[in-house]
Amino acid sequence: MLKLYGFDVSNYYNMIKLALALKGIDYEPVMTYPNQTPEYLAISPTGKVPALQTEHGVLVETNVILEYLDEVAPEKPLYPTNPFERAQVKELVKLIELYIELPARRCHTEAFWGVPVDDLTKKEVKRALFNGAQALARAAEFSPYVAGDSLTAADIMLLYTMDLAVPVAKKLFDVDLYEHAPGSKALIAQLKEMPEVQQIEKDKRAAAPAFNAYLKKAFSGK
Structure with a gap:
């Protein structure tokens, strides 16, 4: 199963979430804030999110991931065939x-x-x-x-x-x-009327308090 690293307040992460939802692709979310730990840098070379773990390896950069998903699940295309x-x-x-x-x-x-x-x-x-x-x-x-x-x-x-x-x-x-x-x-x-988008927005609101606490700590340098 695919693993998607990121967090529900990230707009780039949510782009991938929406693409996966529209295509009906199952995945395991791995809650991850951007970081420079050796462990995460071994997954995402820049330490950014999102990162998509596939059976063949990891992909980063949102537009690349979107194009990959279209290749492996072409039934509901996000890009024209022409x-x-x-x-x-x-x-x-x-x-x-x-x-x-x-x-x-x-x-x-x-x-x-x-x-x-x-x-x-x-x-x-x-x-x-x-x-x-x-x-x-x-x-x-x-x-x-x-x-x-x-x-x-x-x-x-x-x-x-x-x-x-x-x-x-x-x-x-x-x-x-x-x-x-x-x-x-x-x-x-x-x-925004799409049910998939509304679910992502619901997830975003639920994740916001934890993200705000994370940012407050980051901005304070503690």
Whole structure:
């Protein structure tokens, strides 16, 4: 059986959880926060989550894991079979991650836990999020899904990216990212109605107190 290392508050971990749920793949969750212990570094070379233990070895990096799952369980595809359309979905996944998720992540500490970020970083993040949302608006179809009429890996990436990027932009910059990517708000609302997504959100809420305690300890250096 597959083993999935990570924790229920992690958006990247939840991307993999949703893909596994949609495909009906059984797995063993292994609750793990990112760490640099020798034991975990032997599993995940960077110490990050998620990490997926397969019968052949371990895979890390969310987009790689999503593509692997599509290869081993193609019955409910997250990527089109047409080579060009498949490449387009991969492109959308990277666009959302590189130009929305990763910039917003630089301000997570201030937006969610009150640990200040310097003004230069915030200026860079504000500009990056504005540009990223507009790029998404140009590249995505939202008819109704990101890449057209079928749910793909790009929708999974968008769901768990906007879940964090939108509040960062609103709280720190008074910017509504949804306004700059028309169609994204309606799609997110649609995705959140899925029972698999609702279960993941329930798991996230249940795990939040332990994660907040973990962060408080990490921020205090004790």
